[in-house]
Amino acid sequence: MPIERTTERTAERTTARTRRSKALAAAATTLVGALLITSCSTASSGANGASASDGKTHLTVSLFGTFGYEEAGLFDEYQKQNPDVTIQYESTQGESTYWPALQTKLASGNGAADVQGIEVGRIADVVANQGDEWTDLKGTAAGEQVANYPTWKSAAATTEDGKVLAVGTDIGPMALCYRSDLLGQAGLPTDPAQLAAKMGSWDDYLALGREFKGKAAAGTAWTDSAGGLYNAIISTQEEIYYDASGKLVWNSNPAVKKAFDTSATAATEGLTAKLDQFNDPAWDKGFGGGAFATIACPSWMVGYIKGKAGDAGSGKWNITSLPGGAGGNWGGSYLGIPKSSKNTEAAAKLVKWLTDPEQQAKVFEVGGNFPSNTKAFDLVSGATDEYFQGAPIGKIFSDAAQSAPTQVLGPKDAVVKTSLVQSLLSVETNGVSPADAWQAASKDLANQIG
Amino acid sequence: MSTPSTTAPPAPAGPRATPAPHLSLRSRLFRLEGVSAPYAYVAPFFLLFLAFGLFPLVYTMWISFHRYELGSQPEWTGLDNYTWLFSNPKFYNALLKTITIGVLSTVPQLLLAIGLAHLLNYRMRARNLFRVSMIMPYATSVAASTLVFAQIFGRDGGLANWLLSLVGLGGLDWRNGDLSAQIAIAVIVTWRWTGYNALIYLAGMQSISADLYEAAALDGANRWQQFLHVTLPGLRPTILFTVVVSTIGATQLFGEPLLFGGVNGGALNQYQTLGLFMYQQGWVFGSLGRAATVAWVTFLLIVVLVLVNTGLARWRDRDTEGARR
Numbered sequence: 027m028p029i030e031r032t033t034e035r036t037a038e039r040t041t042a043r044t045r046r047s048k049a050l051a052a053a054a055t056t057l058v059g060a061l062l063i064t065s066c067s068t069a070s071s072g073a074n075g076a077s078a079s080d081g082k083t084h085l086t087v088s089l090f091g092t093f094g095y096e097e098a099g100l101f102d103e104y105q106k107q108n109p110d111v112t113i114q115y116e117s118t119q120g121e122s123t124y125w126p127a128l129q130t131k132l133a134s135g136n137g138a139a140d141v142q143g144i145e146v147g148r149i150a151d152v153v154a155n156q157g158d159e160w161t162d163l164k165g166t167a168a169g170e171q172v173a174n175y176p177t178w179k180s181a182a183a184t185t186e187d188g189k190v191l192a193v194g195t196d197i198g199p200m201a202l203c204y205r206s207d208l209l210g211q212a213g214l215p216t217d218p219a220q221l222a223a224k225m226g227s228w229d230d231y232l233a234l235g236r237e238f239k240g241k242a243a244a245g246t247a248w249t250d251s252a253g254g255l256y257n258a259i260i261s262t263q264e265e266i267y268y269d270a271s272g273k274l275v276w277n278s279n280p281a282v283k284k285a286f287d288t289s290a291t292a293a294t295e296g297l298t299a300k301l302d303q304f305n306d307p308a309w310d311k312g313f314g315g316g317a318f319a320t321i322a323c324p325s326w327m328v329g330y331i332k333g334k335a336g337d338a339g340s341g342k343w344n345i346t347s348l349p350g351g352a353g354g355n356w357g358g359s360y361l362g363i364p365k366s367s368k369n370t371e372a373a374a375k376l377v378k379w380l381t382d383p384e385q386q387a388k389v390f391e392v393g394g395n396f397p398s399n400t401k402a403f404d405l406v407s408g409a410t411d412e413y414f415q416g417a418p419i420g421k422i423f424s425d426a427a428q429s430a431p432t433q434v435l436g437p438k439d440a441v442v443k444t445s446l447v448q449s450l451l452s453v454e455t456n457g458v459s460p461a462d463a464w465q466a467a468s469k470d471l472a473n474q475i476g
Numbered sequence: 477m478s479t480p481s482t483t484a485p486p487a488p489a490g491p492r493a494t495p496a497p498h499l500s501l502r503s504r505l506f507r508l509e510g511v512s513a514p515y516a517y518v519a520p521f522f523l524l525f526l527a528f529g530l531f532p533l534v535y536t537m538w539i540s541f542h543r544y545e546l547g548s549q550p551e552w553t554g555l556d557n558y559t560w561l562f563s564n565p566k567f568y569n570a571l572l573k574t575i576t577i578g579v580l581s582t583v584p585q586l587l588l589a590i591g592l593a594h595l596l597n598y599r600m601r602a603r604n605l606f607r608v609s610m611i612m613p614y615a616t617s618v619a620a621s622t623l624v625f626a627q628i629f630g631r632d633g634g635l636a637n638w639l640l641s642l643v644g645l646g647g648l649d650w651r652n653g654d655l656s657a658q659i660a661i662a663v664i665v666t667w668r669w670t671g672y673n674a675l676i677y678l679a680g681m682q683s684i685s686a687d688l689y690e691a692a693a694l695d696g697a698n699r700w701q702q703f704l705h706v707t708l709p710g711l712r713p714t715i716l717f718t719v720v721v722s723t724i725g726a727t728q729l730f731g732e733p734l735l736f737g738g739v740n741g742g743a744l745n746q747y748q749t750l751g752l753f754m755y756q757q758g759w760v761f762g763s764l765g766r767a768a769t770v771a772w773v774t775f776l777l778i779v780v781l782v783l784v785n786t787g788l789a790r791w792r793d794r795d796t797e798g799a800r801r
């Protein structure tokens with residue numbers, strides 16, 4: 027009996043030992059693997075590793091979200107036209123992850139791609155603070171595009187001493203998207219022209235909303251959110267949070283207060299569906315479910331609506347110009363070339379080609395990103411959209427783009443906007459009075475950027 | 477009951493027993509290996525800890541003394557960030573929300589876990605199936621579970637509101653209420669972590685000797701009394717461990733509130749935890765110095781909370797021991 031026990035124990039001990047050594051081996055393999063992976067990734071992210079032994083120029087392109095180049099097959103087309111160039115493309119889904127990561131690469135002078143996308147909300151920061159991290163495109167092929175842009179688009183990417191740090195890919199001219207079935211049920215005009223005729227101003231828009239509210243089915247609001255309405259109204263202004271001299275004026279700018287008050291009125295009168303844009307999953311569902319009848323839509327949102335409302339929404343949505351026929355702008359991106367790029371010339375040629383009218387028109391067809399190149403306006407102005415009852419979206423957005431103001435952008439625009447939109451949300455969802463909400467935003471912003 | 481040493485003398489005793497003066501190179505190496513091997517084996521952890529634990533900690537502190545905006549050079553400002561933080565109502569709001577959501581999720585989570593573990597400790601059919609399924613929520617990604625719960629707690633047509641309507645209560649706007657949003661988040665956290673804690677409790681329960689239960693049963697204790705007087709005291713170290721781990725987890729709560737409603741944590745910051753607040757400062761507003769300050773204050777808070785936890789446990793131990801005497 028004791029002998030049996032001993033053998034049993036020895037056996038146990040040996041298996042324990044082999045198990046331990048297996049575990050050790052596994053740990054070592056993991057460690058080595060991890061080291062390999064990191065070294066690989068540093069090797070590949072040292073993307074500016076110029077032309078290789080095959081004599082070809084390797085260009086790296088790093089973007090965020092959907093620029094539409096890959097989707098429209100433009101990279102393949104460029105490589106076919108230029109056999110000596112190969113393009114390596116990558117895209118990060120969220121801009122809020124993309125940008126901080128790019129900042130660390132720029133700061134270390136290592137790892138940035140030859141061509142990088144820049145969101146319009148960042149361009150003021152780039153122009154104000156990062157003049158020495160980006161290539162001046164003025165003397166390069168890409169710089170030729172600047173003359174083809176609406177002045178406000180290129181002005182935003184030009185430094186005080188005249189350096190052009192980026193060129194535009196698209197812009198976000200604004201229109202009003204609406205559910206004609208819901209408007210029809212409430213006895214409002216469903217025809218785009220007739221509807222536009224009834225909306226001479228944002229106040230008219232609210233009045234129409236009150237009329238809608240009286241007759242509409244329960245669970246359907248006039249518009250999605252006070253924050254979205256605010257964004258639309260403010261996008262038609264020249265000076266918003268900063269004045270032309272670069273001073274922060276959001277608190278004294280009557281246009282900001284007016285837009286805030288108009289949106290807060292819509293909220294307190296129950297004209298909004300109280301859906302936090304891009305944050306509330308119910309907002310997405312609302313496009314198909316009829317939670318709201320109208321929404322201010324930049325051109326890129328046309329694709330968003332199609333995606334969220336799906337096939338069932340086809341033929342229900344329509345589109346017309348903003349109240350008063352105003353032209354606004356919301357969003358739109360840029361392409362820049364980091365200083366660290368070793369292929370500046372080749373990269374600039376690619377940027378020039380990508381921002382040519384023909385290419386921008388192709389991108390518009392695929393994803394709805396509206397061209398920033400005015401020469402492309404003609405190419406897309408005839409476009410219609412079956413999903414939106416055959417609406418002339420090309421003409422609507424071209425008109426909006428041409429009448430959009432030259433917006434003064436500032437480095438803290440996003441902070442101010444976030445705070446004001448958040449305050450408006452508190453008005454509609456938590457019953458905070460508009461005056462208190464404005465006060466809260468003031469206090470918050472004084473704390474944050476004051 | 478004999479130990480193996482009665483049949484086989486311990487192996488290391490042999491070489492060590494030989495007199496010291498004339499050692500062969502081989503045995504010297506052998507001794508060196510014996511002395512150094514433990515250090516070599518633990519070295520990878522400590523090297524990695526230095527690189528990924530201590531260095532970031534110290535560097536974060538250094539950054540917190542700077543005005544450091546994304547994309548610009550750090551600029552020394554001393555304690556400015558700390559005065560900014562401690563005079564900022566949003567910080568206190570985030571602190572409060574972290575604590576309330578922490579209590580709302582940790583307490584039910586641990587109570588449920590201990591109850592479940594007790595049930596799983598009984599002999600029953602398909603016991604292993606139940607035990608394994610406990611860990612499933614933990615294995616699910618935060619993103620997936622939060623998105624599902626965001627639907628459940630939807631204002632229009634959410635499952636939670638439908639259930640409430642069955643008992644005649646009106647539809648709640650879960651996301652935008654204060655307490656309701658916190659409860660919704662606490663439910664997500666509880667759902668994810670209850671099984672994890674239950675398995676830890678189960679392991680703890682199985683280390684309690686069956687003799688104790690037998691003795692208690694002989695004394696006429698029913699199952700509830702056994703749980704109270706045998707299981708709970710035996711589990712005390714395990715409970716302390718789970719309380720500490722859950723407290724740390726609750727203090728760092730980030731993914732669930734972020735996915736539930738964005739980085740602001742609601743229109744009135746109803747569910748902006750310290751984690752969200754830090755992320756907002758760093759990656760939305762680009763103020764890395766301020767974010768680093770929040771990170772450091774959170775770290776200190778965790779240290780204090782852990783000390784309080786263990787201190788309380790020790791105090792209670794002494795108390796009960798005193799009572800026994």
